[in-house]
Amino acid sequence: MRAREIMSRPVVRAAPDTPVREAIALLTGHGIAALPVVDDDNQVVGLFTEADALSGVLTGAPVGPDLRVDSVMTKLVEVVGLDTDVSDIAARMPVDRLRSVPVVDDGDLVGIVSRRDLLRPLVRxxxxxxxxxxxxxxxxxxxxxxxxxxxxxxxxxxxxxxxxxxxxxxxxxxxxxxxxxxxxxxxxxxxxxxxxxxxx
CATH class of the missing domain: 3.30.1340.30 (Histidine-containing Protein; Chain: A;)
Known part of the structure; x- marks a missing residue:
């Protein structure tokens, strides 16, 4: 089974200049663990996760209207292609503590695979x-x-x-x-x- 067969789409995403408050609202409102951050060319430049949001709260950083996603997002993001084998994605998640992985096609964001997406095919x-x-x-x-x-x-x-x-x-x-x-x-x-x- 390939990433294209289980990925979720359309993808809820953020831009680098999205206010952190807005990004947190997207996470909680859609019940997701991470937002891919994309530039104007739809290229993945980061990932804004629940952990990123919480790190600001725990360190006492003010989550004001001027705090932007690109200042707190995870910048070294693993991505996979449409034809990446699901077993490869599943093997990476626990090792790298990933909860979701963006899926790209020629660099463009086309989907996202979460732990829930990986588990869904196991249940008839x-x-x-x-x-x-x-x-x-x-x-x-x-x-x-x-x-x-x-x-x-x-x-x-x-x-x-x-x-x-x-x-x-x-x-x-x-x-x-x-x-x-x-x-x-x-x-x-x-x-x-x-x-x-x-x-x-």
């Missing part, structure tokens, strides 16, 4: 749905494990006992709130081997 879509549905059910039941959940191709199968029709409808509605769910089937435990299936 159905696994993500299963996790979210289980979390919803856990919240609803007060963290009691009442039903088992399996997902195949977006079809959610819930096996367990339901107190009444209202609860069946509620369980179905909860599962359907998860993005990617195509249908919900409720199965009683005795029916787990092929009988008494209820599709919603």
């Amino acid at each position: 879509h159905d696994d993500a749905i299963t996790s979210q549905v289980r979390s919803l059910f856990s919240d609803y039941t007060g963290h009691r494990d009442l039903w088992s959940v399996s997902v195949a191709g977006g079809l959610v199968t819930v096996c367990g006992n339901f107190s009444d029709e209202d609860e069946r409808r509620l369980v179905t509605a909860l599962a359907k709130t998860v993005e990617g769910v195509t249908a919900v089937e409720l199965v009683r435990p005795a029916a787990a081997f092929g009988v008494d299936l209820e599709e919603e």
Whole structure:
């Protein structure tokens, strides 16, 4: 797998003269760990990270309106190409303490690979749905494990006992709130081997 297949884009970025306050707002507002800093030619000249932002706070530097990104950014930035193997990127991150790496094409910024991007392919879509549905059910039941959940191709199968029709409808509605769910089937435990299936 190559960087082009997992990178995030479009890239939230900053310019060297972006005020640090604005850059911090971009980091927190987009929930990201780093902003590539690019010049007028879209060339990466630095990386403004959470650590860069925090270093100013911890050293007592005033984060006033005149403090610019280029005065605190990390200047020695590792970049990768579109065809860099994902395993190479993953190997660099812990060694160099990187949380994200800009992706360039002929020097132009075209994407960014974060640790989250590297992890995403390891989780199948159905696994993500299963996790979210289980979390919803856990919240609803007060963290009691009442039903088992399996997902195949977006079809959610819930096996367990339901107190009444209202609860069946509620369980179905909860599962359907998860993005990617195509249908919900409720199965009683005795029916787990092929009988008494209820599709919603």
